[in-house]
Amino acid sequence: MSEPLLRIRNLRASVDGQEVLKGVDLAVTAGEVAAIMGPNGSGKSTLSNVLAGRDGYEVTDGEVRYDGRDLLDMEPEERAAAGVFMAFQYPVEIPGVVNATFTRTALNAQRQARGESAIDAIDFLKRARETLDRLEMDEAFLRRDVNAGFSGGEKKRNEIFQMALLEPRLAILDETDSGLDIDALRIVATGVNAMRDGRRALVVITHYQRLLEYVVPDSVHVLADGRIARSGDRELAHELERAGYAAFQPA
Amino acid sequence: MSPLRETVETVERASGEYRYGFVTEIDEDRAPTGLNEEIVRFISAKKDEPDWLLEWRLKAFRMWLGLEDREPRWANVHFPKIDFQDACYYAAPKQEGDGPASLDEVDPELLRTYEKLGIPLKEQEVLAGVAGAGNVAVDAVFDSVSVATTFQDKLAEMGVIFCPISEAVRDHPELVRKYLGSVVPQGDNFYAALNSAVFSDGSFVYVPKGVHCPMELSTYFRINARGTGQFERTLIIADEGSRVSYLEGCTAPQRDENQLHAAVVELVALKDAEIKYSTVQNWYPGDADGKGGIYNFVTKRGACRGADSKISWTQVETGSAITWKYPSVLLQGDRSIGEFYSVAISNLRQQADTGTKMIHLGRDTRSTIISKGISAGRGQQTYRGLVRVQPKADGARNFTQCDSLLIGDVCGGHTVPYIDVRHPGAEVAHEATTSRISDAQLFYCRQRGLDPEEAVSLIVNGFCREVLQQLPMEFAVEAQKLLGISLEGAVG
Numbered sequence: 001m002s003e004p005l006l007r008i009r010n011l012r013a014s015v016d017g018q019e020v021l022k023g024v025d026l027a028v029t030a031g032e033v034a035a036i037m038g039p040n041g042s043g044k045s046t047l048s049n050v051l052a053g054r055d056g057y058e059v060t061d062g063e064v065r066y067d068g069r070d071l072l073d074m075e076p077e078e079r080a081a082a083g084v085f086m087a088f089q090y091p092v093e094i095p096g097v098v099n100a101t102f103t104r105t106a107l108n109a110q111r112q113a114r115g116e117s118a119i120d121a122i123d124f125l126k127r128a129r130e131t132l133d134r135l136e137m138d139e140a141f142l143r144r145d146v147n148a149g150f151s152g153g154e155k156k157r158n159e160i161f162q163m164a165l166l167e168p169r170l171a172i173l174d175e176t177d178s179g180l181d182i183d184a185l186r187i188v189a190t191g192v193n194a195m196r197d198g199r200r201a202l203v204v205i206t207h208y209q210r211l212l213e214y215v216v217p218d219s220v221h222v223l224a225d226g227r228i229a230r231s232g233d234r235e236l237a238h239e240l241e242r243a244g245y246a247a248f249q250p251a
Numbered sequence: 252m253s254p255l256r257e258t259v260e261t262v263e264r265a266s267g268e269y270r271y272g273f274v275t276e277i278d279e280d281r282a283p284t285g286l287n288e289e290i291v292r293f294i295s296a297k298k299d300e301p302d303w304l305l306e307w308r309l310k311a312f313r314m315w316l317g318l319e320d321r322e323p324r325w326a327n328v329h330f331p332k333i334d335f336q337d338a339c340y341y342a343a344p345k346q347e348g349d350g351p352a353s354l355d356e357v358d359p360e361l362l363r364t365y366e367k368l369g370i371p372l373k374e375q376e377v378l379a380g381v382a383g384a385g386n387v388a389v390d391a392v393f394d395s396v397s398v399a400t401t402f403q404d405k406l407a408e409m410g411v412i413f414c415p416i417s418e419a420v421r422d423h424p425e426l427v428r429k430y431l432g433s434v435v436p437q438g439d440n441f442y443a444a445l446n447s448a449v450f451s452d453g454s455f456v457y458v459p460k461g462v463h464c465p466m467e468l469s470t471y472f473r474i475n476a477r478g479t480g481q482f483e484r485t486l487i488i489a490d491e492g493s494r495v496s497y498l499e500g501c502t503a504p505q506r507d508e509n510q511l512h513a514a515v516v517e518l519v520a521l522k523d524a525e526i527k528y529s530t531v532q533n534w535y536p537g538d539a540d541g542k543g544g545i546y547n548f549v550t551k552r553g554a555c556r557g558a559d560s561k562i563s564w565t566q567v568e569t570g571s572a573i574t575w576k577y578p579s580v581l582l583q584g585d586r587s588i589g590e591f592y593s594v595a596i597s598n599l600r601q602q603a604d605t606g607t608k609m610i611h612l613g614r615d616t617r618s619t620i621i622s623k624g625i626s627a628g629r630g631q632q633t634y635r636g637l638v639r640v641q642p643k644a645d646g647a648r649n650f651t652q653c654d655s656l657l658i659g660d661v662c663g664g665h666t667v668p669y670i671d672v673r674h675p676g677a678e679v680a681h682e683a684t685t686s687r688i689s690d691a692q693l694f695y696c697r698q699r700g701l702d703p704e705e706a707v708s709l710i711v712n713g714f715c716r717e718v719l720q721q722l723p724m725e726f727a728v729e730a731q732k733l734l735g736i737s738l739e740g741a742v743g
């Protein structure tokens with residue numbers, strides 16, 4: 001089997017001097033959907049933020065290889081251009097900047113970094129409409145300011161919309177299912193499943209196994225107290241649903 | 252290092268890169284250094300002015316003497332006392348005879364300067380639709396004189412007068428005499444008095460009754476000479492039922508000395524007339540230590556003299572070491588409308604104290620004020636605005652919105668609204684916000700692939716959108732880029 005798209009080895013990271021990740025090992029191959037589950041405070045969000053390169057997370061040991069490159073050595077925007085996407089748990093608002101402008105600027109910044117030509121406004125609009133259609137989202141969405149005044153569900157759908165347009169190779173979904181009603185969850189799942197084409201990898205971070213009913217994972221990993229405590233297939237998710245995380249909580 | 256800190260430092264590093272800081276090597280005709288009646292006479296003689304205007308200037312000069320040591324001190328700006336005797340009040344590129352009759356006679360060195368600045372002076376290029384030229388007539392003012400005005404003939408066909416004010420004094424004295432100083436009197440304030448005494452060139456516009464000016468009019472101001480100030484005077488008259496859109500742009504060389512720019516702009520809108528006045532001000536802002544840069548002390552005022560008239564000011568202020576400027580509207584005519592849309596950036600050690608005055612005199616007058624202040628680096632920014640409703644202004648309404656955006660932690664944003672209502676039925680609303688570009692916003696943009704500069708530029712443009720939308724299409728894109736540059740190099 002070929003080299004995994006993402007390989008994390010003994011990753012240790014601290015926030016405000018407090019060690020949160022205590023030696024994470026994980027490999028995700030192209031085409032794989034890996035679910036990372038765990039109780040609150042286990043380090044799930046820290047892991048996604050470290051992978052995306054957010055400031056304030058200090059990596060103290062270990063390495064992360066992505067597509068043959070040292071991911072931790074790259075700026076956040078370089079990671080994005082290389083195909084790493086993170087769907088935020090709390091997407092921020094950018095008043096005055098409409099979604100269409102934001103997404104097209106992002107797409108073209110990535111394309112430029114990869115040495116590809118820019119997409120003009122007309123082509124972009126065409127792609128955006130097709131994507132919105134697939135996600136059962138209204139076109140008016142494009143003209144609204146980025147996340148400003150959006151409901152929680154709309155914000156999450158906007159993340160999925162951006163993901164679909166940016167076509168990343170590695171998408172990290174940070175608790176995208178939290179706060180979604182069942183309809184929104186179904187639409188988000190549709191968007192995520194559309195990304196499964198055998199070449200991309202998805203890391204789905206979640207507390208509940210609810211989303212995994214719709215996005216069936218190839219592997220499930222339990223993150224507890226800063227380490228991967230157990231790995232298995234989707235049966236593991238069901239087991240966690242029944243038994244909870246008690247077995248993994250520190251005594 | 253936090254992304255925000257990184258951005259702030261990128262901004263600081265890039266801020267030496269003022270792109271218009273070059274000097275044009277050209278012979279200049281200069282007045283002797285200093286300021287006295289002789290200098291006022293010298294300037295008037297240079298321009299071959301009639302006696303009435305010389306007298307008008309001398310009256311202003313005497314008023315200015317009376318105001319000596321009475322510079323406005325209430326603004327939230329700090330700078331050493333200016334020695335008004337240590338400056339030159341007139342500098343002009345040397346020329347033969349009466350000056351260029353057509354563009355072909357303009358000194359090629361000057362044409363190259365404007366080309367470098369991206370200002371279209373060649374009518375044939377504009378007509379041929381050369382990219383970036385736009386449908387614009389331009390008056391180019393270089394130090395104390397106008398060096399070229401384009402499309403005068405085409406405008407004249409519709410009766411629109413667009414020319415240097417010195418030419419208007421000669422060719423249309425009745426109009427100049429009637430309106431000059433009618434909105435900003437000679438003794439209005441310290442800098443207005445100084446300007447009235449020594450003003451050099453500037454633009455004159457007259458749009459006759461019922462005419463909608465077919466193209467954007469614009470003046471491009473360039474300070475080039477060392478040790479001089481620029482004191483232009485602009486007068487725009489929109490006769491009944493007419494419409495005009497006017498834009499001014501400004502740049503200056505990068506120098507260690509401070510140079511004074513004290514302009515006066517007067518607008519008169521008669522019944523049913525509409526004037527839209529836009530400014531993109533990008534004078535040299537000085538360096539990161541506050542050395543050099545233009546002192547931009549400007550008096551701009553419009554009078555909505557007739558019923559149903561409208562005056563709209565839009566300004567994008569990114570340059571100057573110090574800005575002191577309050578484009579105002581006197582709402583005299585019933586149902587007249589005054590608008591003020593402003594974006595001001597203070598980066599490096601720039602200081603800006605800017606805003607507007609809306610004076611409601613007529614019935615059912617309305618005013619809108621939208622101000623977006625951005626502070627970065629060690630910049631200090633103050634919005635200062637007055638809304639006054641006089642006793643006879645039945646049904647007057649005002650809406651004011653002042654938003655401040657802070658980038659970094661050593662800049663300042665201040666809001667000083669004055670509301671003076673003397674009518675019980677007036678409706679006056681004031682909203683204000685202060686926000687920061689958060690690390691979360693920056694990271695969100697970077698995760699999507701934008702570098703920190705693109706991210707800041709995008710967020711700032713979003714913050715300013717309501718104002719940028721007011722600019723004529725040709726200039727909106729330029730202004731957006733300028734904000735970007737002022738935040739790479741001035742937060743842009």
